[in-house]
Amino acid sequence: MVGIDKTTPESSVIKEVLPSPKLMDIIPRALDVDRGILDLFTVLAVASKENRIVAVGDLIGKLKEKQDGTSGPCQEVLYSLKRLIKGLSSPRKLVRVGYPLALCQILRQFSIIEGSDVLQMIEEYLDLSKAESSSEKSNMEIGIALAYSAVIQSDILLKDQTTILPLLQQLMSFKSDKSYVQHIWHQCLPLLIQKMVTHSGFETDIWPVLQKDLSLGWSDVTPERLQVLLICKQHLPDKIDKTFLKKNWSNKKIIGEKTYKQLLSVLQDSTRGHPIIHNVNKLLLQELPVELVGDFWREIGEILFHGELSKRRLGMFLLSELIKKPLNIEQLDMLLSKHICEMVFTDLKFTNKEQPSAQMVLDSLASLLDSSKDDHLHSAVVKCFTKSLDAEKNQTMELHTVLSAIIPHLTVKAAEELSQEIMNLIEGRQFYGSTFTSLSVRQWSINQLSLFFSHSAGQEDFRQCQASLLQYLFRHAFFVLSKSSSEIPHCHSEPVSFGEKLQKTCNLAFVKNFLKIITMKSDKNKKAYITKTVQQLFSYVESLVSNSDVVKPLKELNEETLQALHQIKQMLSQMHSIKTDQSESKNIYAFEILLTYLALQVFCDPQNCLDVIQDSLSCCEKSVKKRVKSSEDEPDWLDVLLDVLIAMMTHPSKLSRAIATSIFSAISDHITPLSLGLLTEILMKKTTDVANDEDFMFGDEEEGESEEEDVEMSEKGADDDEDEEEEEEDDDDDDEEEEEEDEDKDGNAAEANMEVDEDFRQKVKNALGDAADNTDDSEEELSDLSDSEMSKYDAALAAAFRSRNRTEIKKASNDKKQQLITLKIRLLDFIEVLIKQNHKAEIVTLLFRPLLELRDSSERNRIEMTLGEKAIRLYRQLYKTKVSPDTYSQITKEDLLDLMTHLIEFSRKAPSVGLIVDVSDGIYFLSKLLLNINSQSKKPETEKKIHKGLLEIFQPSLKGFLDNQGYQNFFCFYQNLIVKLPLKAARLLCCMVDKNMHQKLSAKQWKTFVTTTVPVIIKVLESSSAKPKFLDQVMCLFRNILTIDKGDNLQVIPTSVVPTLQTLKKSGPRSQHKTCNSLLQLLQRQGLQMKTPDVADTSSTTPQ
Structure with a gap:
């Protein structure tokens, strides 16, 4: 940008209008400034935002106190200006935040400060010629820019117009090799224009300089000149009119068919400050009308995506800003073309995660979806990205990132459409016109259903969608389709077989998403939401069980299991028909969740959950039928239920433990000391007590952890290549081969478990000595040992076997200890519920x-x-x-x-x-x-x-x-x-100092106590910061000492104590009047000799 002659020194213009530097001679040193002011500068440099704001206010207040009545700027104000301006060149991050704020406020609050003096100080303390290194020079350049910014925002220039022109020329002529320095400086000029545009000095000082520069038009145009043009067009439409633009910029409008080439060149040049986006881009998009979005994108936006990283980042920014405009579906489809969506995927995959450019696009899409409730628009956004999916390019992870960003903002209808398409993809059908049969893609699709459970739960329609997805996952996790049925949801024919791996993935996804529903924060609305979802799921499970000709469970259900499910159904129906008050509704909610969970567990482990079901039904029946409160405080069903919940906490499944905690939360109001004892008994159980406890064992924790890891890995690694072995499972031959492989694995595992312990084997060999068989030929016959030879080896063999038994016992003992610790950690979740709720x-x-x-x-x-x-x-x-x-x-x-x-x-x-x-x-x-x-x-x-x-x-x-x-x-x-507790400590001390204490102590001990305590009491009485109640207790302690001592050891009381007590009597609350009177009367009655204490003597001993 051309503003002044490049041969003119940068500071010469300012020197012409600034006074001689006499001001520097009267600025005080730090040693001459109030310590309270100096401490505030430290706060400005290191504190949080709130503390910085408070520190600025305190600094202004203290400076106003010092300035009061002074004709010119007081020394403290001058020192503050110097300290702040010099500090702006510090590389510390928070200094560049706190110091400009303080400088701006001081210039704004103290009208006595002259703008020329401030510019003189900036020139003196931030002199670039004194920089000893390039980094120091860059820091000074940043400091100058921050100082100028504070000067402009403080409005001090409005009082002194002689400083406007030099400052403007400084801003327009500045050049730096550092892009980040240039970016900070370029923010000052637009700020100056916006501040001065309504001021009379703008016409005389600023506009002539700007007009000369803007008249150059597209000739050697820079992003900075175009930025100034756009700002002036916003604030000065009468000056930057069509005539001015036609004459100097070759077109009546800045954005048009004739200017796209020049605009592209300017925008490409603005990326020199990568990754910072130049302000000219934002201003240009504000100028862009909606009807020209298409042309602008074709001529500029798409071209940027073919450039280097800095250009693509700018393209992402333009895309994110254009999405925010009120576009129609056709314009949106053009912006989110297949090529652009693939570029978004690429950016998400390879760009630095600290500054992913595509994240700007995702944030704008979320804002767009929130601002519009048009179902067609929402569906259009989804289709743009899903149609661009290319499994061969491993884009599933990137599509997951996009879907996780937009699904929570979709309308119900658009979300239902997307969920149906994902279910089609799982089943091997067409997914937005494309077909994917790869097992890895289908597994990835199952995990995408979890995204719908992060959606807002406030809408009943969306609850229906979530309930339907839960049903879909449950059906495919635990049932196999025998024949197609249109009457039962999710029981239609599937073009591609649903193998064991997909069933396991559905199982994990069902557990994960059911857990999300159950563990919602259970306020009144969410409880109703959870209850409806659970009821709908149980009804669906019932329909599956009753239609055995359509679907069959993976694990066969016997008559006893079916009877248990029927009992659960009856109990749930009975609870739904009961009208309850608020306290009993919590019980019903807890039992409803528990019984539904147990009903679902039937399909996972039907044999081991039957006893738990019967216990839970018994508890539920007693709770529901108990309409009249019994004489006992604790419900008779609570102990049994707590045993059930504790047993659930030993389960390796995270879902089981989460449901147990949720149920405990619902019944926490019923917990009494007796029922709490069931928990504390386990918590206080010593680990040494379980070593010989054969009954203390619970489920394999490693199994549970591996299941949870599978859930995470299935989300992250779904896009990895699984090769041919996972792509085709259509033929029966493949299934048979898999079964054979599984059998081989089982056989290998059994053989591994039967491997001999080599350490034990060596001990046996050592015990047998020469009689041991050291050959590997099992077919060679060995001679038998005689009875005497056998008895000789009995003791050694017995010792070897005892050693092995001790090792196994020790290992089992350690396992039990670790299991007890694990159980305690889990039971602390119950304790946390009690602390928060009970x-x-x-x-x-x-x-x-x-x-x-x-x-x-x-x-x-x-x-x-x-x-x-x-x-x-x-x-x-x-x-x-x-x-x-x-x-x-x-x-x-x-x-x-x-x-x-x-x-x-x-x-x-x-x-x-x-x-x-x-x-x-x-x-x-x-x-x-x-x-x-x-x-x-x-x-x-x-x-x-x-x-x-x-x-x-x-x-x-x-x-x-x-x-x-x-x-x-x-x-x-x-x-x-x-x-x-200073107040309570003083009260306790008052209680301790009595006649009994005096009698128990020797005269020397009492004297030591008095001579060390009384000076401290006097110091507290003379202090102005002591609180009234604390002061009252200190005076009571003083009175006790005076009463007990009777003047034997009180020679050191200073004479100033009498006026101090009289002052406290007048100024203190009414409760102190009596105590002060009592002290004054004791001092007068005992006729003590008053003298000033020796400070050295009284301070040398510490109070006991």
């Missing part, structure tokens, strides 16, 4: 001990580390809960004091400082709960008596700590309490 006092207090003991055990046993971390996280949530006041009557003050005593004793043996602090936090919570319970009791005790009770449980441990009796880390226990 705020009964008796439940909350019963959770302290098991959680702390789990953490304590984990610090002593490394294999329990994960368990301990989860336990302590829940413990920290526990002592932050708000106990329901209605449940205070459930526990007594004695119970709380006993619990606190136990925790104090527990903390003495805690293996780490962190655990001691956690116990201390729990004590803090329980002490507040104790005071709250006492305040709401029918016969509340005095606060002093409560404090005395607390003191009694602390005294033994405090005495042991002071006597150094094994309390090495116990100081942090009391330190944590005192920091959090």
